[in-house]
Amino acid sequence: MPVPRMYKTQAIVLSRFELGEADRVLTLLTPHDGKLKAIAKGVRRPNSRIGGSVEPFAELHLVLVHGRTFDVITQASVGEAWLRLRDRLESAATAWYLGELAERAVEERAAAYPIYALLRRAYQLLDDGMAPGRVARWFEYGLADALGMRPEVDRCVECDRILEETEAFRWVPALGGVLCGRHTGPPAEQVGVSLAALKLLKAYRRLDIEAIAALRLPTTVELEVEDALRRFIRYVLEREARSLAFLDEVRATSR
Numbered sequence: 250m251p252v253p254r255m256y257k258t259q260a261i262v263l264s265r266f267e268l269g270e271a272d273r274v275l276t277l278l279t280p281h282d283g284k285l286k287a288i289a290k291g292v293r294r295p296n297s298r299i300g301g302s303v304e305p306f307a308e309l310h311l312v313l314v315h316g317r318t319f320d321v322i323t324q325a326s327v328g329e330a331w332l333r334l335r336d337r338l339e340s341a342a343t344a345w346y347l348g349e350l351a352e353r354a355v356e357e358r359a360a361a362y363p364i365y366a367l368l369r370r371a372y373q374l375l376d377d378g379m380a381p382g383r384v385a386r387w388f389e390y391g392l393a394d395a396l397g398m399r400p401e402v403d404r405c406v407e408c409d410r411i412l413e414e415t416e417a418f419r420w421v422p423a424l425g426g427v428l429c430g431r432h433t434g435p436p437a438e439q440v441g442v443s444l445a446a447l448k449l450l451k452a453y454r455r456l457d458i459e460a461i462a463a464l465r466l467p468t469t470v471e472l473e474v475e476d477a478l479r480r481f482i483r484y485v486l487e488r489e490a491r492s493l494a495f496l497d498e499v500r501a502t503s504r
């Protein structure tokens with residue numbers, strides 16, 4: 250059967266760059282076609298029909314035509330705008346960060362429905378006003394899980410023993426989670442992790458995001474878990490996200 254020239258999809262814009270005088274090339278995350286690059290022609294002209302629609306932090310309804318290099322967007326409308334997400338700089342910076350993680354995690358044209366659903370939900374939660382740090386940790390955990398690399402927080406990654414509250418733990422991303430105090434450990438990257446932080450890591454594994462959002466936690470514990478999960482994601486995706494520097498700058502100036 251010939252491939253139909255035209256198709257419809259929902260999509261979230263992950264990133265974009267400008268091409269020529271008036272065009273823009275978008276990297277899109279879609280529920281069923283994974284990540285793909287598409288061109289929005291003439292989109293930077295003031296009278297463009299689709300110009301205002303193809304923005305990040307929105308779920309779009311698109312009609313595309315298969316093209317040689319890029320597919321071409323012929324129609325676009327906004328499904329979910331998540332406008333409140335954009336009003337707060339930390340939420341917007343977090344949304345960029347999560348979009349970048351999704352972009353790095355998904356291959357072009359590889360089905361990625363769980364990651365699409367995860368990103369969509371994260372943007373909805375940011376739009377609802379949930380603390381951006383909690384949404385980011387929940388997303389990082391979910392992303393690792395979707396990639397088949399869920400962090401181990403109940404058993405020692407080396408000896409498989411259930412972790413006991415009285416021992417010392419270390420967080421070793423290269424081994425997949427928590428190492429108990431019995432091992433001298435490999436030369437891989439590792440940091441100590443407190444019992445309180447371990448409990449929060451377990452909460453991210455067990456509880457839904459609404460329950461996590463309701464937890465009252467000392468800032469030190471949140472920062473410890475932030476550091477641990479960022480290290481983990483950096484290991485899983487094999488590099489640091491570029492947008493983290495901006496996100497951290499935003500947070501530093503808003504404190």
Ligand SMILES: [Zn+2]
Nearest residue numbers: 405407408429
């Ligand atoms: Zn062990």
